[in-house]
Amino acid sequence: MIEVKNIHKKFGKKIVLEDISLTIKDGEVLGLLGSNGSGKTTLLDIIIGQQKPTSGTVSIDGKKDGYKNVGIQFQEGSWPKGVTAKLLIQYFRRKQKALTEEYVIKLIELFEIKDFLELDLNQLSGGQKQRLNTLLAVINDPKYICLDEMITGLDLKMQLKLIEWIGELKKHQKTIIIISHNPEEVEVLCDSFVIIERGHIYYEASVAKAIKEFGSIRNMMIKYYKEELKSNVISKSK
Template identity: 30%
Template sequence: MLSVKNINTYFGKNKIIKDVSFEINPGEIVGLVGSNGAGKTTIMKTILGLTKFTGEIIFNDALITENKHGILQNVGALIEHPAVYPFLSGYENIQLYCETEDEIVEMVGLLNMGGYIHANVKNYSLGMKQKLGIAMALVNNPELVILDEPMNGLDLESTILIRNIIKNYSARGTSFLISSHILSELQKIMTNIILIEHGCVILDKSIDEFIDNTKLKMVTSDIKKTIDILNENNINFELKESYLVISAHDVVLTQKMLVSEDVYILDLENNSINFEDKIIELISSEKRYENDQL
């Protein structure tokens, strides 16, 4: 659906985005992750044709260029903060993007905005404005939705609501590119992760690939016999001082084989760093590399 090939974006003479390439397929929820100033928002603006760039961006076989917005009619976006008219009501703001009254009513109900949708936006709280911006991004059933910090200002109930809406739209084939600093929330919905640092892509993987290396510490009633059984069955493991480290995917099979040989698992413990720690570790490694090059 979206193909980004070797894009470079400049602010003056400074190259902000550096040879960035990635693809988004129908129904994918892609998390765009990185530290402040990494280039996430700039990449989103570039995809929307709002900044000058070199390289190639293709959406549904059409080439995107600067200020060429016609081909992006099937793209919804919320960048930085909702672009709304404060002296219009929320309903009137949505009308500017959608001509179908039935769809507006459906969207208002979907996002639970009925209690304030006809009030002037100048009186909205941050969370209310955020939901309005998301509503404007989702009307007209876009094929691709770009959301920059969509959970900003939302309470817990609204966060769960938006999370479920994104999942439902994704199940129907809508693709999402989402930037968020709330990694715990992003982890719950994204199918792919793109990690950006200093304007470069340092990681582009499916979320399953990214977390597929979960390791467990395993203590058994007979370590030596366990090692023999694992070797005989070609199951990878690491031997530590008093325990073995194996992949979480191999635990069930390992347990069955051990029990058949009168060997029992006495303890299992997570040996992997969590999702957020893995992201921080990758960013820190990239920063150390950049510093070493200076």
């Protein structure tokens, strides 16, 4: 279980997160939605131990250093010349002796990495980098997985494959947090979702509840954003 309690985060004087509390149960897939700059990635970075909160706590499986069991997507960046997907996968395999050849081959097939295994990483397309980053997030078969806009930018065939794959992970009781800008993706993949706006939890519900109440998450978001545009104020709502 991931427990986020009363997280506040400031960058200098700028308040980015204010009093965020969340519980993500084992086997749950949680979607994080919200406007650009609302604080989703900062919250995820705090959960995975890459940022320290200004105050508040995160515990994973009851431990403060539980983030060591979380698989995270590598961020886009430029790599030193000569680094290939094959080299990275070999590096992870050496670190994790328990990884079987069969599991690694399965992932390479799933993410369709084979054709560019030996290419310099800086020569990969955006979608190819994204597929490799997602593979690296799960290569150690972690119990907790964080995915930042995993599907955006992928072709439809790959999207369908990854949706099916998340379904498999759910069957294996993996706990997954997915940042997304796509309400339909959250409906298909997630059990519950949270909308973060201006550093606050603006709405939090199960996907089933939102669909029952509003017909779809998109309808719900449009309703709330229209109200916001009218009043120009986002109030905290649960």
